[in-house]
Amino acid sequence: MxxxxxxxxxxxxxxxxxxxxxxxxxxxxxxxxxxxxxxxxxxxxxxxxxxxxxxxxxxxxxxxxxxxxxxxxxxxxxxxxxxxxxxxxxGVWFPGRVRHPAPALESLAIDDASHAHRGAVLGAVLSHTLAVTATHMGNVQIADQATDGLWIEKHAGLSDDFVDFFGFVGKDGTSCAQAAKDVAQVTVRDVAADPLFTEDARRAILEAGSRSCHSVPLVAGGRCVGMVSAHFERPIGDLHGAQLKALEQTGREVGRWLAWYDxxxxxxxxxxxxxxxxxxxxxxxxxx
Structure with a gap:
């Protein structure tokens, strides 16, 4: 931003x-x-x-x-x-702080996780998620405890109006908010019909050309520290088990890395x- x-x-x-x-x-x-x-x-x-x-x-x-x-x-x-x-x-802010090695980022094929740039990691998890789900639209958000919501930090294939509208989302009214609350993946098969969205959010998503979406929490210590979401131009069915497993693994790897980074x-x-x-x-x- x-x-x-x-x-x-x-x-x-x-x-x-x-x-x-x-x-x-x-x-x-x-x-x-x-x-x-x-x-x-x-x-x-x-x-x-x-x-x-x-x-x-x-x-x-x-x-x-x-x-x-x-x-x-x-x-x-x-x-x-x-x-x-x-x-x-x-003399120091955090006396006695113990440094730990960075968690591996094997699913993103990043060899040196200790020196990886945060923006590069977020870009890589977005690219990986879009490849697994075979779409070109998606975004990555970071959880903010102070505001109890999610902020967009990376996006691809989405309109400027979409990014502006969803720059920050709160606890309700979107698939990513629900996935953050449940700390579990959420699939919306048809945005136009799903009661999960507020009407304003539904309209903004549809106007951006997205008819369905899938949100994957980035998890560390059982809590959501971020979110990666894929958007699709048509209504979809359930993702395959292999896709869900791959996305869950990536969500946990990147979540642990983000917690280490902080x-x-x-x-x-x-x-x-x-x-x-x-x-x-x-x-x-x-x-x-």
Missing amino acids: TETFKPGAWGTEDPRDEPARLREQIRHLRAQARNRPLIAEAQGILRERYRLPDAEAAFALLQFASQRHNVRLRTLAHAVVRLERPDEGA RTVVLDALEHLHAAARHPEARPSRRR
């Missing part, structure tokens, strides 16, 4: 492009609006904790650690907000932020 909005990015001399340009601006502004409260809360925490002069200095710290460890800004801000603060004057790579980024904040000479002056 784009973190910054540049007013000139959609400049055009053709008046016929104006509606598309405006829709794109609206999508980016909505994405910013969804992220802004969380990032602002993290900035306030950092200002108070490290006695920073202003919110801009706090943002620069977040951005510095985000770029250094290749962790999404929203992910890092969420960790700042939800994790227990370091002890006053402590307690390893994200915590590394927080330690870097903490060290930079405690030593003013190491702080970035302003956002880049």
